Amino acid sequence: MSKDTGGQAFPSPCRSVADEMVNLEYRGMSLRDYFAAKAMLAVAACADTDFDTYDLRAEFAYRQADAMLKERAK
Numbered sequence: 001m002s003k004d005t006g007g008q009a010f011p012s013p014c015r016s017v018a019d020e021m022v023n024l025e026y027r028g029m030s031l032r033d034y035f036a037a038k039a040m041l042a043v044a045a046c047a048d049t050d051f052d053t054y055d056l057r058a059e060f061a062y063r064q065a066d067a068m069l070k071e072r073a074k
Helices: 031-045 054-073
Strands: 014-017 020-023
Touching: 031 054
Parallel strands: none
Antiparallel strands: 014 020
């Protein structure tokens, strides 16, 4: 599996506070985790899949996320 996280899923911009630019960096989920969560929802919604264990579903979700990050980098 990929070590590339894709960066933050929802990056936060810098804000001006008292006329000074402050980077309000919020660490949230990575883009890879976000993609995997979306793929997991799709698998869970399909009753007739070959993913009969949570481990298989999670593995598939992260493989799908890695493929999406790879395609996105092109």
